[in-house]
Amino acid sequence: xxxxxxxxxxxxxxxxxxxxxxxxxxxxxxxxxxxxxxxxxxxxxxxxxxxxxxxxxxxxxxxxxxxxxxxxxxxxxxxxxxxxxxxxxxxxxxxxxxxxxxxxxxxxxxxxxxxxxxxxxxxxxxxxxxxxxxxxxxxxxxxxxxxxxxxxxxxxxxxxxxxxxxxxxxxxxxxxxxxxxxxxxxxxxxxxxxxxxxxxxxxxxxxxxxxxxxxxxxxxxxxxxxxx
Amino acid sequence: xxxxxxxxxxxxxxxxxxxxxxxxxxxxxxxxxxxxxxxxxxxxxxxxxxxxxxxxxxxxxxxxxxxxxxxxxxxxxxxxxxxxxxxxxxxxxxxxxxxxxxxxxxxxxxxxxxxxxxxxxxxxxxxxxxxxxxxxxxxxxxxxxxxxxxxxxxxxxxxxxxxxxxxxxxxxxxxxxxxxxxxxxxxxxxxxxxxxxxxxxxxxxxxxxxxxxxxxxxxxxx
Numbered sequence: 001x002x003x004x005x006x007x008x009x010x011x012x013x014x015x016x017x018x019x020x021x022x023x024x025x026x027x028x029x030x031x032x033x034x035x036x037x038x039x040x041x042x043x044x045x046x047x048x049x050x051x052x053x054x055x056x057x058x059x060x061x062x063x064x065x066x067x068x069x070x071x072x073x074x075x076x077x078x079x080x081x082x083x084x085x086x087x088x089x090x091x092x093x094x095x096x097x098x099x100x101x102x103x104x105x106x107x108x109x110x111x112x113x114x115x116x117x118x119x120x121x122x123x124x125x126x127x128x129x130x131x132x133x134x135x136x137x138x139x140x141x142x143x144x145x146x147x148x149x150x151x152x153x154x155x156x157x158x159x160x161x162x163x164x165x166x167x168x169x170x171x172x173x174x175x176x177x178x179x180x181x182x183x184x185x186x187x188x189x190x191x192x193x194x195x196x197x198x199x200x201x202x203x204x205x206x207x208x209x210x211x212x213x214x215x216x217x218x219x220x221x222x223x224x225x226x227x228x
Numbered sequence: 229x230x231x232x233x234x235x236x237x238x239x240x241x242x243x244x245x246x247x248x249x250x251x252x253x254x255x256x257x258x259x260x261x262x263x264x265x266x267x268x269x270x271x272x273x274x275x276x277x278x279x280x281x282x283x284x285x286x287x288x289x290x291x292x293x294x295x296x297x298x299x300x301x302x303x304x305x306x307x308x309x310x311x312x313x314x315x316x317x318x319x320x321x322x323x324x325x326x327x328x329x330x331x332x333x334x335x336x337x338x339x340x341x342x343x344x345x346x347x348x349x350x351x352x353x354x355x356x357x358x359x360x361x362x363x364x365x366x367x368x369x370x371x372x373x374x375x376x377x378x379x380x381x382x383x384x385x386x387x388x389x390x391x392x393x394x395x396x397x398x399x400x401x402x403x404x405x406x407x408x409x410x411x412x413x414x415x416x417x418x419x420x421x422x423x424x425x426x427x428x429x430x431x432x433x434x435x436x437x438x439x440x441x442x443x444x445x446x447x448x449x450x
Contacts, residue, residue: 068443123397123400126397127396128394131393131394143446143447146446147376147446148380148398150439150443151373151377152397154432154436
């Protein structure tokens with residue numbers, strides 16, 4: 001195992017340990033919220049994954065622009081890995097938010113501005129990943145993804161500002177106990193670290209797959225030449 | 229601007245000569261409006277709440293049928309190759325297609341608005357200037373998204389299916405904002421929130437037209 005691989009593994013283990021500490025803080029250290037009780041603790045995960053859902057799309061848009069400017073497939077590997085993980089975190093945002101809303105508002109879902117904008121973001125993730133999955137040519141996939149990623153990024157400001165602009169039910173910046181704030185901050189940092197590590201690992205995997213495909217194509221081409 | 233007009237004129241003349249796309253778009257719009265109208269056996273207040281969403285969904289589904297054809301028609305008989313030989317910047321081709329699609333959506337609404345009024349008895353003309361503003365901004369945003377995705381879809385040869393799968397989520401913020409603003413016009417509730425929706429429509433129109441102008445050359449690569 002090379003030093004670089006060991007470093008990668010160490011980073012991954014550290015990120016997982018960090019998340020474990022953060023979840024432990026959320027479950028055991030943070031004070032219990034008076035009106036909602038223990039179910040409020042889902043908020044620490046909800047805010048963290050919501051932030052990562054937005055980050056994932058921002059990385060996709062930047063990588064899309066990178067590819068369109070340079071035509072280098074390395075950007076597309078970033079795009080794909082950020083897209084997959086962003087889709088998961090965006091879906092988790094909706095799920096955890098729904099659990100919180102059921103306790104706080106008495107309903108699993110409400111068509112209020114922030115929730116609707118987040119759902120639209122998740123749909124855009126789905127559409128982009130589905131369309132890319134249907135294309136075989138890597139450069140075509142990267143080009144289509146790049147354009148759609150940049151267009152879809154227009155939804156990001158709407159998700160962030162929806163509650164302020166349209167005064168929905170979603171809380172903006174509620175008053176919190178200082179220990180709750182620290183727990184939230186640790187959770188956001190821990191999940192961000194894990195997200196960053198997973199993106200780099202997935203990107204590495206996609207790069208290897210690309211090299212493998214290129215090698216296969218070259219070998220098949222040579223075999224055809226030698227037969228003819 | 230002259231060059232945009234030339235390409236736009238070519239598209240409009242081709243459509244008026246063949247009448248292939250717009251009549252089918254109008255027919256689809258009327259059918260969707262009829263289906264919605266049949267389902268609207270509701271109280272007047274409930275109709276006022278629903279009419280915006282239904283109207284804009286009808287505009288979207290019928291309009292996309294025309295927008296999808298705006299590029300796939302160019303692929304027939306190598307028309308697209310001829311258009312690329314035309315000495316203009318590709319971004320100007322996007323602008324002409326975008327304007328043409330906006331005109332198509334406007335023509336559709338000229339038919340659909342009175343039809344919705346007749347079917348639902350909800351008056352949308354209490355604030356005509358505001359309605360015109362919302363309609364214009366909604367059309368500009370929708371046609372910009374549709375035009376760019378139509379160009380993308382045509383470049384990979386999987387027209388309709390791909391277009392509909394991608395356009396709907398991308399255009400949802402525009403449809404939602406236009407539907408909410410139209411609902412507020414129908415309810416005669418032009419408050420601060422209404423103008424927020426109008427600002428949002430304007431922002432999306434500007435963003436999608438800018439993105440379309442910049443990315444169109446990349447979108448139409450073979």
